[in-house]
Amino acid sequence: MKIKKRMRLFAIGISLSMLLLILRLADIQLIHTESFSDRKINLIEESVSQRTQEVMIDDGRGRFVDRNKNALVQNQEAKLVLFPFLNKVEWPVTKLSEILNVSSMKIQNLLKTADKPLLLGADQGFKLTDSMMNQINKLEIPGVFAIYQQTKISHHTAGHIIGITGENAELLRAQYPEKKNLSSKTQLGITGLQKAFDEFLLPDAETKLLYHVDGDGNPLFGINVKYIADANPFYPVSIKTTIDSALQDKMDEIMNRYNVKKGGLVLLDVETSEVLAMVSKPNLNRSDPDTFSNQMLTAIAPGSVFKTVIAAAGIESGVGSDKKYDCSLNMYGENNGEQDEGILNVERSFAKSCNYAFTSMANELMKEDRNVVETFAWKLGLTEKAGWSGPVYHYDKFMQFPEEKNPSIWGEKTDKGSVRAIAQTAIGQKNVRVTPLSVANMMAAIARGGQKKQVKIVDSILYKNGTTMFKFPENEQAGDSISPYTASKLQHLLRLVVTDGEGTGRRFQTLPIEVSGKSGTAETGKGTVHKWFAGYFPSKNPKYALAVVEMDTTSPQSVANSIFYDAANELAQLENASTR
Structure with a gap:
């Protein structure tokens, strides 16, 4: 009798443990997939990010320009994008090197050590003209792109005017509960005009290049790179300041x-x-709150x-x-x-x-x-x-x-x-x-x-x-x-x-x-x-x-x-x- 009772209790214990495990899995996979734990982690986004490599071309947040429409924070910079899988396939590197006037060896050496997409611009010795970019893209080589990327100006003096942004998933949901499409990693304005005009600056969609990889970093669905872009002619907006x-x-x-x-x-x-x-x-200095005022x-x-x-x-x-x-x-x-x-x-x-x-x-x-x-x-x-x-x-x-x-x-x-x-x-x-x-x-x-x-x-x-x-x-x-x-x-x-x-x-x-x-x-x-x-x-x-x-x-x-x-x-x- 005692043995049967112990076995029954043991079985109940295992069943309860299994039930708790199932409930936990349901919570993770079905209930709180977009706001897991106190940190409000979006598990779907995290899962996708582990299986993709991407190049952010434009995060979709609005811009700031001066009274003459000159960029205050971000500029468009010509970049050559090379995806790492090019190391594992045959591709016409010689044609690319001829357009760039850069040796094939230099390009291949850069790719050898790459574990994520390379972005090569003037700082790396790849100064691209509009003509060169058109020729590169006409080659239609999978994994090779010439793009204009939104990049931050290395030094801009209007720091306190423009202000800073940061991630805060909890505040994002509280402040904009109706905007369900926004990623938990969406930047919010913390100070300055970034804060004042935050609702107008929120991204409508991102523009990026991405491809899926397996655990070893190999292409999961062939070597097709997706170009995800927003075709909205109205967004992102620009905040035209009065600054000269x-x-x-x-x-x-x-x-x-x-x-x-x-x-x-x-x-x-x-x-x-x-x-x-x-x-x-x-x-x-964004790392020193005492400088924010x-x-x-x-x-x-x-x-x-x-x-x-x-x-x-x-x-x-x-x-x-x-x-x-x-x-x-x-x-x-x-x-x-x-x-x-x-x-x-x-x-x-x-x-x-x-x-x-x-x-x-x-x-x-x-x-x-x-x-x-x-x-x-x-x-x-x-x-x-x-x-x-x-x-x-x-x-x-x-x-x-x-x-x-x-x-x-x-x-x-x-x-x-x-x-x-x-x-x-x-x-x-x-x-x-x-x-x-x-x-x-x-x-x-x-x-x-x-x-x-x-x-x-x-x-x-x-x-x-x-x-x-x-x-x-x-x-x-x-x-x-x-x-x-x-x-x-x-x-x-x-x-x-x-x-x-x-x-x-x-x-x-x-x-x-x-x-x-x-x-x-x-x-x-x-x-x-x-x-x-x-x-x-x-x-x-x-x-x-x-x-x-x-x-x-x-x-x-x-x-x-x-x-x-x-x-x-x-x-x-x-x-x-x-x-x-």
Whole structure:
């Protein structure tokens, strides 16, 4: 009896084990074939990939081009593709070598060690012309192809603008549950425009060459190589940015020249508030998340650049330019012996960046209107995000700069009743935080006569065939703006910063182009400062607005002014060359 009972229990145990094994196999092969385990592995894809060798010609993700439709991230590169099975068959290698003007021996030696398809281009000594590619493909040799492959540009300077992509199968399914056809290896946008325009950039289909192999790597179904391509004339799309590649490269070169560790610049077209170039340091490194942030979209203290807001409030409130301030006093009206500027009127106070003049003015104005500072910051576009936003298809509020941080002016409500807090706010300290993007846009608005516009960095989305899918219109920033009269007075003050013999921007007098602008130094409370210079040029017929900032520096010398100088000089040379 005991033996029978043990045998019965043993049989039940085996049956249960078999049942569990069958259930596990069913789970793997029938139920969770496309999302196996916590890692959401697609077992079908993995199985196919083990039995195929392929050459990716184009992953199908959308492209980025500059304002002149030059590629920003990817280029088409001519490549010769040779599949490894050519080692095991007779094929007319001599005909190929004659077209390429490369020895048959070199081609065969490359194939001997190949365990996957070879892609040979100019870097390997195989420089293919269109004529050569046509001749190669006319030979119709199985396993030999001349193709144009989408390849990443080895060095592109618009790293933070474009951003990076990565694989995340779980996020892919959560974000796009309706797109069942997407491979789990589909790239998703992580930062920058890749993230902002991700849904438009998703691939419709891949273009690739592939053939099936057995366990030893031999052709499984003969030597037929399949060409899988998407015939859709509309996809992938191209995101046409407003960036000028030549200017972007030049601005990046200037930033590198001064070895800026943290900071950057924003160059805008004054007429449209379109981004022509944007550089953020440190450089984007996809293996270091600390470099992912675009510093030009980060809200930081602007220092004395913010005096432009107080000046605008003073102008519209009737503070006369002849009003005098004792600039031997510090920002709180104390004579601590650190200042020795004497008695200055409003204009010279702005040119020399006298703190006491603007802290006094702010306190006086706030006695009449407690909201005057934020009102004029709003009129100059500093209290809202500067980047383009608006309806795009099913998006009610699509944002071209989703990573742009919110600005701030005040902290505690009690600050508005504190003379010292008002003083610190008036010179762009305390809780004042604005982005370099919005500062550049403020300068563009002043240069335009006060008209506020949202900043664009993408002009349009283009179908594969070149037609327009969506055109981003020029959007004005919401709310009131400064009057043309106030804008004219601010233009005068910004120019005095340069033309005054003791102005903080007097160095720019030696430029071959007239510059208007404002400097700023903001203490961070960490023993470092942010050094700014922001403005526009040419002063009389403004074309460019530029904001430069070196962040968290301990250096007493500001390289922000030097970068602004070199950038303006380069643009002046380009302007002169274009008019010859």
